[in-house]
Amino acid sequence: MYLAALDLQGFKSFAKKTQLVFTPGVTCVVGPNGSGKSAIADGIRWVLGEQSLKSIRAKRGDEVIFQGSRSRPRLGMAEVSLTLADAETSGLDAAEVVVTRRVDRSGASAYGVNGREVRLFDLAELLVGAGFAQKSYTVIPQGMIDAFVTVSPQERRQMFEDATGVTPLLLKQERTDRKLRETHAQVLRARDLLRELEPRLRSLKRAANRARSRAEVETQLRAAEEQYAVDRWGTYDTLLKELDEKRRAAEEKAAGVSENLARLEAPEQARLSETEKIPELRATLTRLRDQERELFITLTRAEVGGGEDVDRVAEEITARTKEREKLTHELNELHSSLAAAEAKRDRLERELHSAHEALLTPWSGAASLPAEIRQALTELFERASRLAARLRTATRLEELATLVKEAEDLQRALELFGERVRRTLAAPPETGTGRMTVAHRLPLLTQERGDAEQRLTGLRVREAALRERLRAVEERLDVLRRQRASVRETPAPPTELPSRLETVQQDVRAVEAELARLQDVLLRAQAERATMHEEQQRLRNLLHAAEEERTARVVELTEAKTRWDDLLRDVTERLGGDFATRLQRGDAARTPASDPDALRAQIEQLRKKLFEIGGIDPSVLQEEAAVEQRVTEFHTQVADLDAAQKNLKEALKELERHIHERFSTSFQAVNEAFNRTFRDIFGGGRASLSLVKPKPIEHAFPDLPPEEAEGQPVEPHVHELPAGVEIHASPPGKKVQGLAQLSGGEKALTSIALLFAVLSLRASPFVVLDEVDAALDEANSRRFAHLLRQLAERTQFIVITHNRATMEAASALYGVTMGDDGVSQLLSVKLEEVPEGTGRSPGVQARQQVLG
Template sequence: MILKKLEISGFKSFADKHALDFPCGISAIVGPNGSGKSNIADALRWVMGDQSMKSLRAHKGEDLIYSGTNSKKSVGRASVKIVFDNQTKRFPIDFEEVVVERKIFKDGENSYFMNGSQVRLKDISQTLSYARLGLSGYTIIGQGMGDSLVGASPKERLSMIEEALGLRPLQIKKEDAQNRLKETENNLTQAQNLMVEIEPHLKFLRRQVEKLKKRDELQDILNALKKEYVLAELFSIQKSKKECQNKLEEASRELEKENHILGELSRELEKIKSLSTASLEEDFSQENEISAQREKIIMQIGQIEGALRQTPVFEKKEKFVSWKNISAELESILRELKDVSNIKDLDLIRQNLSRIINKVENFLSSEKEETHEEASAGNLKKLKEEKISLEEKLNHLNASLETLRQNRKKSQEIKQSSYLKTFSKQEEFSQQKRKVENLAREKNSQAQSLSEIAQKESNAKNEMIQYGLASSDAQENILSQDEIYNLQREIDRASARLELAQDVDPEIEKEFKNTDERFNFLSTQVEDLNKAMGSLKEVIAELEQEMQEIFDKGFEKLKEEFKKFFEIIFTGGQADLIFHKNKEEKAGPRPKAEEYEDDEYGESAKAVVGGVEIIAEIPGKRVKRVEALSGGERSLVSIALLFGIVAVSEPPFLVLDEIDAPLDENNCRKFAQILKELSQKTQFIVITHNRETMQAAGVLYGITVNEGESRILSMKLD
């Protein structure tokens, strides 16, 4: 016994909650037509997952909910619950009871539950299949389905037999494996297509990465060259720095020395300039003296002119012209004296005065005789005295002029000597100053060079730090200038080659890595999918092999049981089952065509597609096709085949909905007897009107109806 209880609430004609217990091998459900007996079978079919509204005798899901009557309201939902005994572990779950429940609401929504947890319909179907409970048509045999096994097509009949033989779980596994295989094939195709799509781009990226690696190699080479160059350059810079420092120190010493010399020259030049200033002062004094002498001479000439004008002879008309000329010359000399500025001018004036005096003497001599008689002795004496005085004054003037000339000459000599000394020292000072300026520029240049070298040294040291080098390494890398030059050329060439490789985006390596990983992933996935496909194909092949073995073994046993029950029911006769793998390919022996009437079997026998064909020979009749039997005969053949299936598959329970209705009393007794025999291993729930069947039951449920609402009465039979 496996089915323990059925609970119905709001389902079809059952408005209230009702429970049916099934404590024995055969339970009968009886009641008048229209009372709702078949709704019990529909409830079992529905709770086990049937989705066919036709088999449930409804148009839509809401029709399964109690719709109410004039005296009773409708309900909002329908629910059916079945309880299975799982002590023998027919269901592969760790519960002693398996409770399956289905609910439907007025909006058409369905809910499925197993042991209180909401599940999917697929979960329920798969669980029930482990106990050989399915919906292919033989677990619940309803009204009008008494001859379903006979009336079904060979293919449908094969499906029923396969489920009865316990192949359904294996078929589910096979279908699942086939679905997974199909899905795997689709995934494989997609992965392969992606690989085909990615591979060209991956090749391109790989080439770019190789270029990038070459660029990195070039960069490494360039870095190595630069390291060597930096070390050599640092040593060269340090050497130049030392040389520059030495030159700067030398220039500083030389500049200090020359600055000292320049200072000495400056002091000497100042001394000479002081002497020149004294000489100039002396010249100024002489100029003053000359000016004084000039005034004195002018005064003396005036005196001479006055004296001459007082002489008696001066008034003589005939002599006036000569004297006037002498006077004019004296006026000219006076004008020259006003402009005299140097000794040469004084000498010239002195000469002119001497010439004038001579003229005066000559004039006086010529006038001596003429005036002798006219002049008195006093006048002559006076003239002589004037002459003597004039001569004395002239001599005095000559002496003064000579003194001035000597002083001027001396002054000129001193000035000339001072000028030469000053010019010489000035030239020497200028040369020394230029030398000092050149040395200062040289020092500044060396200082600037030293600053630039220090900056280069700092840059080189920074580069060394960048390259992880120590300053001490520079002393170990002494290169000549030619070697440094050649090294620089190598760096330039490496830089040029590196520049040509700069067009590769550094991000290309990341893209290549991602793409390569994706390609490898797809490659691995393809490999895994191929393995999975191989495994699935093996699983499918194994399942097919297992199903084939089970089917072959079970089908042979089914044929024997079918023949046995056929002979019991018909009290003789012959029956057989023939399996056709596919069209015109037959898996077992079948009678020759000539054994059948051509109009009843004939050509149709050659057109049988894959499935199971029934051969039945009723006692006292010629062998005919099942399709040619009467309705009652087909029902008996169906019952014989059904009992054969039950005997072979031993299902947990079976619902028979009035399949005994067409049987006569004699066959009903046979039917009841077979039920008792099979109920030792299979639980039967029989909906019947037949007394013989009722008497075989251990529990009897009566269904009544009142105003469209079904009610249940129970009775346990001893």
């Protein structure tokens, strides 16, 4: 692999794009001072990733950009590209590799390989892998040759690291050390987090243990409350069933009593319905008898003569009309008598009430009722009874008139009876025995008053009968009027009257028979009514008791259902609606508790425990799990990082061992080559290299506190500083105690001998030498050029020089000039292009051609 081309644009004095094409061998760049020759070496060093501005003779990053001149403005960007040919021979992936670096005025820098942007680190790895020694001998700027012998042994070691091939190992060591420190920083961060999290975890564990205890107590309490709820539910369920059964029994009992009462009252209703037919039958009987009489009269008239019949009918109508008027008058008088009797009855009731109240005072109950009053009352009741019987059987107006007169007499008797009672009750009290008698007789008077009311009721019934009789008379009058009209218009044939009379008489007999039957039924009903009333009263009492019992059962059932609902509401609030639903469906059935009191005591104890535990944030368990997981992860991470640290430390030790072994082996070969090259250049003498080992520094990681890892020892890291390289050189005929005793030319030759010794063992793809031969005289310059030609067979050299002997060793020359615009320009000449026969050597001719 060799450097095929270098493109400069905007870099230092190369304002416009300039390309230098190189071939293997030696290429010399010549030109006057200040023309920009060294800018070519700086460009190569810069594109290879140089970060030290001092190494490329700049103070700021934008100083590498063309600064402008009087005729040219400054540029905003600088770019350098380096083309490597035959790159695959050095382990690269392409035959040609173009490395580019670009920078703008802001200082932003970018790197590229074959047009693809890369990082500086990636570029450094690529170049080291290709055999470039970026920090040592790839580019040797001005003054570096002298630095080889004047720098410290530690700084001089860098060139030997590239020469011995340990640079890749050093880079790997650097990466491993950086990774170790990063790992160590991660361990510190993880342990810092652990120190923060572990106290928090301990606090969370205490809270979580309380939460678990609370959850356990809540589980036990819920189980106990569910058991208690199931027991109470079962008790209420049994009670409700019992109460409901009792309610149904009470209802059935009441229904049975009601049914018996209805069965008892049904015959009475039937009999009453039949007895209600009696007035209707009596009216019918009256009407039939009237028809019978009319037919009989009509028949008689028919036999005697039709005109007489009409006259008789007219007379009868007149008589019936008068009878109706008289009956109406009597009825009105009877009605007035009844009204007066009712008024007197009311007055009698008030007097009886006053007599009852008189018992409460010393003067109210001294006298007893006389026997004649009781006798008179009895007689009045008997007369009323007889009058009622006669009213029931009376059919003619004459009888009704008599009955009305008797009713008036009965009314007057009642008035006299009331007066006597008032006088009796108004008598002053005499003795305590009299008060006892009045108290004893008062219930009898009350009973008699009730009887009198019943009799008055009978009179009202009879009044209704009289009204019915009056209606019948009215109907009879209507019949007679129609008959009279019929007789006058179309007298009936005498042959039909007997048959009609017979029919009416049959109807009369049938109605009389039915009336007799109904009266017999009425008598039997009246006889049975007393017994039936007693049974009805008994059944009503039973019904009342049954209703009260049913009401009591309904009240008990309602109260039990209320307690049931309260229990269900309490269960829903405490144990949730789901359990309440299962309890109602019977899915929550359990074995009843053997000791309900003990169960209640257990519930109270568990509730007390919950109160003692207190409220707990329900999220503490999740937080504890999350923090514990983080602590576990950090412990695992620390363990992994500790293991990684251990592995990295072992890897570092192994790398140090490999570096030491390879460096020691290669260093000896360089030492021998240095001695040979030194003797060739100086024509004798002796030179050697030696390693100067500094004292190892033992330290722990500086940012690790002493209390790290809770008492675990911190393993110290032993960092051995690399051994420095010391140069020993004695030119022929001199005994030199140190390099400082050498002349400038001897120092330069010694440095060149050391550089060529390194290149003889580990050749770089190309080497840039910037005026390294400036301090050499003519003879030493020829020795330098001779060695340069020998090494050019393995390494490409780009030499910036003013030395004629060096130019003669070159196969191509580039001349660099600068015009008035401050921009560097190139002139290139290949030695085979120099005309022959000039009498001068090709190098001299080429130099004269380039420099003009």
